[in-house]
Amino acid sequence: MARIEVPTVDDIHRVGRAIGEHAMPGDLVMLNGPLGAGKTTMTQGIADGLGVSEQVSSPTFVIAHIHPGRFDLVHVDAYRLESMDELDALDLDASLEDSLTVVEWGAGKVESLTGSRLEIDIERPVGGDADLDPEDLGADEPRILTLRPHGERAEALADAIRSAVPDLVERT
Template sequence: MSGPVWERRLDVSTAAQTHALGAALGAVLEAGDLLVLTGELGAGKTTFTQGLGEGLGVRAGIISPTFVLVRIHPNLPAGPRPGGPDLVHVDAYRLESAAEIDDIDLENTMDTAVTVVEWGRARVEHLSDSRLEVELHRTRGGAGDTPDAGPAATVVDAAAPVLDFDTDDDDEPRTVVIRGFGPRWAEPPALPGIDSSGTGEPETALPETTPQPPERNA
């Protein structure tokens, strides 16, 4: 398996910066793109994915898919990217192999959606010849934290109520590592806060935006 074409590292100080980085990346993603998202409990995966959803212009309400396998967030016709891709948000923590990934038929949505797979490393690489890997690292503790075991479910609509145990919206500093693989990502995307010189140092300050709380149905 070939290694990454490039790597970028960025230190973020607040949840708002984590959200803003996700939004900047979401704005350049296209249908067919695959992201593999890694980070211990509380590292900021949900906050980052909420930012991705904002940048993609999909329906709000993104929460951790801890007790489901897949949540689908459709593109909003009246949003910032009408006609853009949906967001397919996958939790592969309980899936042990690529074969189990195949069982949930992600191929059916790959061409029309951006697919984000938490805990997807060594499970989803066969789905596409290109991918982004995003790692979020906390600066203290939590390295051994993993989601509590719970009943697995199948694909659900994003409006379904689900308890969210990935409460990662605090302002603890984190490091975000983004790696590009394959021809789609031969060059790193131009994103606020990541330079183009290859040093990995922040180029400009990320905008301070306030992450929106997830929508919950009664």
């Protein structure tokens, strides 16, 4: 497990770009965090690192987008999925081996797709946090990313990310 401090939106994008540059087909990345945490911003960085040329936006209402790059980026928003049947209908396991699959809101829903996955929890300040007034909260508030790799390949990806952004990695 590693913690990365991302002071700005540009830093979230930079971490995402590192993921895209080091990802391999078959990788699964789960992004967890509250609304406005930066999940889609990170996915845009991932797309950048994969060489995706089209615009990446949240797939909230269509559930999934496929973006061609060095290899396909499958971007899923599982927020509205309410059952395993709905997840199965997406047929994510059919493209998993050939793509990088990024799932927002996937906790408790997509872990069974593969034994190897990188979970990234994004913490952002909220109005009740010490020393912050709600009107001071904005897009550029610092976030903490917690990387939780599951499996050998996910561990290698997490190591590559830490190496790519050493200035952001929290020292313990």
